Amino acid sequence: MDVQRKFGDPILEVNDISLSFGGVTALENVSFDVLEGEVRAIIGPNGAGKSSMLNVINGFYHPQQGMITYKGETRKQMRPHHAASRGIARTFQNIALFKGMSTLDNIMTGRNTKMKKNLFWQALHVGPAKQEELEHREYVEHVIDFLEIQAIRKTPVGRLPYGMQKRVELGRALAAEPELLLLDEPMAGMNLEEKEDMCRFVLDVNDQFGTTIALIEHDMGVVMDISDRVVVLDYGKKIADGTPDEVRSNQDVIEAYLGVVQDDELAASQNN
Amino acid sequence: MFYREAGQFKDNYASDQALFPIAQDRWFVMIVMGIAFVIVPFYIDDYWTNAIMLPFLIYALAAIGLNLLTGYCGQVSLGTGGFMAVGAFSTFKLTTAFPELNFIIVVLLSGAITASVGVVFGIPSLRIKGFYLAVATLAAQFFLVWMFNKFGWFLNYNPTGQIHMPPREIFGVLITGPRAAPEVKYLFVLIFVSLCALAAKNIVRGRVGRSWMAIRDMDIAAELIGIRPLEAKLTAFAVSSFYVGMAGSLYFGIWLGAAEPIEAFGIEQSFLVLFMIIIGGLGSILGSFLGAAFITLMPILMKNFMVDGLGLAVVTAKHIEITMLGVLILFFLIVEPHGFARLWQIAKEKLRLWPFPH
Amino acid sequence: MNPELLFFFETVIGGLMAGVMYSLVALGFVLIFKASGIFNFAQGVMCLFAALALYDFMAPGGWVDRWFGFTFPVWAAIALTIVVMIILAWLIERFVLQYLVKQEPIILFMATIGLAYVLEGIGDILFGSDVKPLDVGIPQGASDWLWDNFNLYIEKLEIFAAATAAVLVTVLAIFFQRTRIGRALRAVADDHQAALSVGISLRTIWVIVWSVSGIVALVAGIMWGSKSGVQFSLSLIALKALPVLILGGFTSVPGAIVGGLIIGVGEKLAEVYFGPYVGGAIENWFAYMLALVFLLFRPQGLFGERIIERV
Amino acid sequence: MAQDKAQTGNGALLRVNNIEVIYDHVILVLKGVSLEVAEGGVVALLGANGAGKSTTLKSISNLLGAERGVVTKGSIIYQNESVHSLSPNELVNRGVVQVMEGRHCFEHLTVEENLLTGAYTRSDGRAAIQQDLELVYKYFPRLQERRKSQAGYTSGGEQQMLSVGRALMARPSLILLDEPSMGLAPQLVEEIFDIVKRLNENEKVTFLLAEQNTNMALRYSKYGYILENGRVVLDGDASTLLDNEDVKEFYLGVSGEERKSFRDVKHYRRRKRWLA
Amino acid sequence: TAYELVMPSLDYRTGPYAPNGIPFANGYHDYLMMLNGRDGGIEGVPIKLVQCETAYNTKQGVECYEKVKDTAPSRSLIVQPLSTGITYQIIPKASVDEIPVHSMGYGRTSAANGKVFPWIFNFPATYWDQAAVFVKYIGEREGGMENLKGKKIALVYHNSAYGKEPIRTLEKAAEKFGFEFMPLAVDHPGQEQKATWLQIRKEKPDWVMMWGWGVMNQVAIKEAASIRYPMDHFLGVWWSGSENDVLPAGDGADGYLSGAFHAPGDTFPVHDDIKKHVYDTDKALGERDRIGEVLYNRGLIAAVYATEAIRNAMKIHNTKEVTPTMVRDGMEALDLTEDRLKELGLPDFTIPVKVTCDNHAGPRKVAIQRWDAKAKKWSMITDFYDTMNDIVDPLIEEDSSAYAKENNITPRDC
């Protein structure tokens, strides 16, 4: 890392979170924080509780125990739309796009919380409602340009290949102008080239808009390269937390997750 | 080839978001509207008005209403008949209580009353989903109809439980009752339905429409990106019921003129409108019209063809008609599960590429 | 016994019995839904169709009689009707379902409505629309023994129906939960495409379930046909089965029975004790309201599979 | 192209000849794809998003119908027999099983029931099935831990393991794997490819796998096809492909000598394409 | 081409009520076809029967009405809507189109008032008359009207406009005679009536009346038999008294009573003519052995009334090319005497009917018939009873004047 990156105060802190479903414990006393402006990775073996953690953060799961502090406000749990309107946006592990809608409309939904005109004006579709619609359309077009998906603007997302769908999903999250962006395996199912693009998008969002990013990813190359700090979960417990380099050399992490370091990519990135 | 978009450039977002961004579409719609408004009224007679155009237009309005709820917001409702009854009875009570009230206002108010009833019965949708909700909405269907049938107040204490539309004028022209001229009824309904369709189209391409569709496609994700299910679902129920209520109002006021709650607003009514939107195309305003046309006209056309054309016995024709209607429904579903609207779209895409297949 | 109390008992038992009759219809819905995720609106018409076919095999003046000059004894007629229902299932699969793999539930629902029209039309053309009194030898009338000894009024037909339903439910529940085919059926309901990919033949499965539910429809058709004659109205009993269905859960065989019992008792008690105050005929909506109330607490019905909500 | 470079003589188990696929009547997706899989081979199908990998696999296993896609041209020959018109279950009976992309599990069935459903077509008795169940559990211990949970409630990776495990339960002779490594933790990715290797060597199972993890895929396979825009643009032995400069640059991310850090990619690369 | 008399018939041979609609439609059809075959129509002018299927559905009824009303060459001379719902629908339209409607024994009762409803006829009796006659009959059976006091009379009714018709009359009668009135609604289609009959079993009404239709009738009669309700205290309106209704209950239905305004059976000369001119010439739609069923005969008598009215019209206006307006005049001058009935081959089939300008409901008399389960036969067991004018007339007056007011109709002078 050539440039020294600067981060602000913690935008998000999770404290002592425990979550279980019937007999299954998904999270157990997990605490960590995310600093403003950083790229924070969450890694861990399958079923470790990473996705559950994101679900807790934006209010879909309600933890049995623990506190979440977001932008200085502490609560036991969030309401999903409350989280959304306070600037938390996310993408999903199993793509959760609105299949029947076009790319453009999908991304426009991301701006829903920002649109205010009431039903009556919308039914008439003149004056203020139209104005508002156009303003937001313009912002969305920025996002579309940014993600280079102009060509599929009007395509129903159900028809898009997997990778494109992931991109549209990112677009939808970006359209909300989030302060905290939660990404659940954004690069799964992409080839290298596309991963590079995706990393670029993530880093650009982070740079240009100062958006804080929390990201789950299994590709160690990506995680090690682009994240500032990494939390490692295993069986619902936090087993490590630190910079990529610290984590990589942590014996627990190697045993639980990375396996014997033999991955070419990992080796390669170590050489870097 | 015929349907070429090339060369039609849009240089601002407004024109890209226009109702019919493609010129051919614009022309097509204008021609259809021209015929409907200018030519048809000169030729229309009692039969065409009462047996064909009024049911078609009024059902189209109801279908748009249900489509907003089911096709756009994904909440399957079988309470349409009950909500139409609310519209009809509101109209009856309003015109008899305030004979001077303009009929246009009566229709709008009936819609509004139905909307509020719709919201109440929409509340369970926050918890109940899919077919469970569909069946649960039958509670509304049965309860509302029962209520209108049971309490004399709704019927103005008419001993036989029928309601009648008294003759009413707007701007000096008789619009309801048997003496109203067929073309007047037709034009009135046509104007109403066209404006409503336009408003519906506007709603579904704006924020509210998108949040409905988001709820439909994946309600959890929608909630997580900041769409309030409560707000979205209840507005869908409200707007949908508003439309259905107006349809009920016209259905009773202009078309039938008299109605009996159980018969006129029974569960068949709910199913009928549901067929229309599925056959026409869920999530399509155009589809609502196509579906309404199919379901209201097809049986009549088939009947007239078989009885007048082929000279079949009436009863045989009826049996064949029922069977054929079923066969046609199956046929179209197999050809294109997403309804006529989708078929139309595919046809357009083919036309665009014509003479090349892909 | 105190007449008020007796009346209460009678109402409850009457409700239970009526509920069982609804359950028989609901069971057919459950089978198909559980095994293919299709909300089969044609179930009611299938009951009618089965009863019509059965009647035709047995009664003088039917096709069989006219063409061959004889009629079948009851058991043979039932066996033949079962064959007819299996053929019907095959035809339905062959000409309709096959083309609708992986479509959305509402589309499949619509297809079954189309099917209902076709069956109704064909049933009318083939068998006419007269009322056909069906008698397969099920005892009719009030049970004399209960009447004489306890002054209780219970229909023999309904006792018979209850016993039949109990047997059916037991067999079907075991079939679904314990057998390989049962597992495959549930798999199909979850994901058509994935089921195909593991080698489950949707076509076979569909023929099987539609046949089974055709047979269940026959049973329901026999019971209702014996009760009120075979005629078009028979197809409308589907509407009485719907609240049972949602209350018990679309996917649960035992749910169909328990739901039926609750709805039956609930609506009868309401009609008898609450109805007179509001003018009566509240049974219909009350059944739905009752189901709705249960659903508010358990959106998947009492015994239905949990609706999986995840991101 | 494929024919003249046939991998192992004429013993091709599967031969796809010049197929065209159209979705929804109008969307042409595959524009003449041909490929060949030798008996006992491991063949990788590579390509960017939307190149048509999944579509190719689905046309082989005949799962396209469910998505309103049709093969309009060409032929698919398996064991010297055209399988174009067979139903998917008949294909499974003949030993062709596909693991679909995107974890199609039976949500309401438990993990174990899912696995057992995988053995639906088998008739070699309970004991044998039980044995294979143990085997799958051995490969994926995580599944054993969650065996009684409803599949719909398992994590993404667990579902992925489940769909791979389920396919193994059918004891197929040809497995079509669509992105098996997606969403799996690194050591599991390794594990999956190990399983591929083991089954291929010990049980003579043939594999056709679509993968994004080019590096892995090519290391474990013998032959590879690169698909772009619905056409095969390059094919060859895995080792040859690994050495191909273009492949290296675009699929392996090694330009010149070594791999670049993701952070260092400072501009979106204008990709060079073999075919527009 | 030759002039033809257009007579539409809005049938329902499909849907839940088809079992009842079919025999009626057959009776109507057969009589007209018989006239065509035997006499070449009415006074030599052939009849053009235009059938239209409504499935007992109001909306389809509207379509049918609009379709048939202007049929060439004569326009519809007289419409039989055959459903209370459709009748209500058509009443205002027909009045504007000036086409007479005959809703025989159904439809809107207050249409009896010819001053307000010049185009609508509902002779020979209305539902309110039927209710009144039932009360009279019960009084007679109880040994005098004064004995009605303190009796309990239940009404099991189809929960629709049709089923609700008698309620007002019965309420008035209950007031007057001091019996307890207990209405029990049954929802369409009425396959499940357990609750109703449990209530009856508990409350033990002395008499039960029924206004049912379709499957509701059959189930009710069966249930009544099951709870061992005495069948000779169970009275159905004339639409609840056909073979279809009682046969499914088997022996249990023996002794069940129902209203009627014509005789059952196929023993009248007219039936022989029908067999000869319709069935032997293969023009029939129904089966020969069902001639003479109650509803068949009802269709037949409807056809008799209509054709006699047309014949009248021809006489009055002295033309064979009658119009609907003329037929209306013919209806209002209808006087079907006993002798005329005999001439028509219907001796003692029904009572004489006389319709006038202000009385469109005719004699308003009803008889009672009883079902014999052994012989599988209905038979008339009483004479025709008069209605109770003191109860019914004011109701008709009230209802028709309310209608007139609502629709700005000035009652004509008669």
Ligand SMILES: Nc1ncnc2c1ncn2[C@@H]1O[C@H](COP(=O)(O)OP(=O)(O)OP(=O)(O)O)[C@@H](O)[C@H]1O
């Ligand atoms: N059901 C469908 N309807 C219409 N188009 C489709 C459908 N499925 C796929 N496509 C289109 O077919 C093309 C190829 O898709 P396919 O899924 O085969 O790609 P892929 O190579 O598997 O991509 P990925 O790596 O993202 O999985 C894409 O452009 C996609 O838009």
Ligand SMILES: Nc1ncnc2c1ncn2[C@@H]1O[C@H](COP(=O)(O)OP(=O)(O)OP(=O)(O)O)[C@@H](O)[C@H]1O
């Ligand atoms: N709603 C739920 N009900 C029951 N169990 C659940 C639920 N959600 C998650 N789990 C379980 O909790 C554990 C953690 O799941 P989670 O999805 O968080 O894993 P993950 O770390 O994201 O794994 P992966 O990398 O495979 O996606 C898993 O074992 C999963 O089966």
Ligand SMILES: [Mg+2]
């Ligand atoms: Mg996860």
Ligand SMILES: [Mg+2]
């Ligand atoms: Mg793919």
